[in-house]
């Protein structure tokens with residue numbers, strides 16, 4: 105693949121060059137059609153950036169419906185860099201032509217506090233603001249500090265990870281680190297950098313060796329459905345993403361909750377319970393009537409606490425079951441199962457707490473927690489989690505104590521709820 109003309113000028117920068125960014129933010133920017141080019145940087149690896157650069161940033165987006173594939177070449181990715189090109193990162197964020205940054209760094213990437221790698225990065229930046237750093241918050245802060253030195257004008261950060269209030273989360277993470285590195289930065293950040301909150305939705309599994317497109321070393325497979333809801337002020341401007349179907353709103357929480365609880369909560373339930381029943385993909389597990397019934401139970405509990413109109417929720421659930429059941433998408437439960445300690449508090453616990461406050465014992469939420477504990481005890485998908493060592497040890501041994509220890513690790517108030525502990529134990 106090669107471009108026939110020039111790439112669009114770089115006006116956006118992205119951190120976390122992966123599949124989702126290429127199926128979502130790069131696709132919306134391409135479809136907006138108003139000439140914004142993106143420079144994207146990988147989190148760690150160099151391979152994808154190299155393969156994309158060799159084909160001028162072009163790649164094929166394969167939209168996989170039940171009845172066939174649609175192939176589109178996406179051309180908004182003007183430059184692809186490996187993480188090691190910290191010089192290019194600083195220069196890009198400091199460019200006055202560049203107006204905003206999108207990020208997909210996973211839930212686990214929003215580091216704060218006493219994390220060892222973050223502390224090492226803070227120390228490095230105190231000594232030299234251009235020093236190479238590894239964690240996402242330090243890379244973002246180093247870029248912003250370079251922008252301040254260059255006096256390059258207002259800027260916006262647009263997080264695209266599955267976290268509620270992700271705009272406020274990224275603002276907090278960056279401000280916390282700024283205070284540790286250079287207290288003078290905080291005032292400039294508040295005056296010059298806005299953060300926007302987004303709800304992002306498009307199921308994009310990891311590509312497999314069977315996913316080939318002739319002449320393209322790095323295609324992306326995604327589903328036909330796509331949603332992007334954004335809320336906040338874009339200090340430096342933005343592409344006309346609304347022309348590509350994005351929705352701008354002042355009230356994003358109802359959309360975030362609908363997506364995080366129904367889709368992501370449903371995914372996590374299936375990742376642990378479905379893999380324990382021997383399934384490999386989301387589609388396999390919803391073809392199993394038992395798993396489907398468990399999913400419906402969870403959805404009914406979660407829906408009781410959602411504020412969007414009932415007919416909207418009914419349509420969303422119906423479409424979601426179709427999306428999950430698409431047999432041509434190989435979305436591995438093991439991919440979704442990763443980082444449960446970061447995901448369950450967002451996807452399941454708000455509903456569990458609301459149900460307990462209403463005096464009910466929610467079987468769906470209890471089952472999701474129980475399935476996760478089973479997973480930590482060796483059932484189903486392998487454990488991949490930043491807290492894996494600690495959690496696997498807590499989940500071992502006689503069940504009643506193990507359940508209480510795990511609930512304690514999530515939220516001490518849950519561990520003090522004897523009826524809940526008993527119910528989770530029975531469900532495991």
Ligand SMILES: NC(=O)c1ccc[n+]([C@@H]2O[C@H](COP(=O)([O-])OP(=O)(O)OC[C@H]3O[C@@H](n4cnc5c(N)ncnc54)[C@H](O)[C@@H]3O)[C@@H](O)[C@H]2O)c1
Nearest residue numbers: 120121122123124147148208209210213240265266307308
């Ligand atoms: N895949 C989806 O269906 C989907 C849908 C909605 C939202 N998301 C969000 O996007 C994220 C990435 O998904 P993906 O499918 O693109 O994964 P991916 O593995 O294809 O790519 C992830 C990219 O982020 C980088 N990264 C990972 N951890 C990081 C960290 N701690 N700091 C900095 N960079 C980091 C990786 O190096 C890679 O460049 C998800 O974790 C989720 O928050 C994904």
Ligand SMILES: O=P(O)(O)OC[C@@H](O)[C@@H](O)[C@H](O)[C@H](O)CO
Nearest residue numbers: 266304305306307308368371440
């Ligand atoms: O990408 P993660 O690891 O946050 O979660 C796995 C899936 O639940 C998620 O990627 C969904 O496919 C996505 O959120 C759909 O929009």
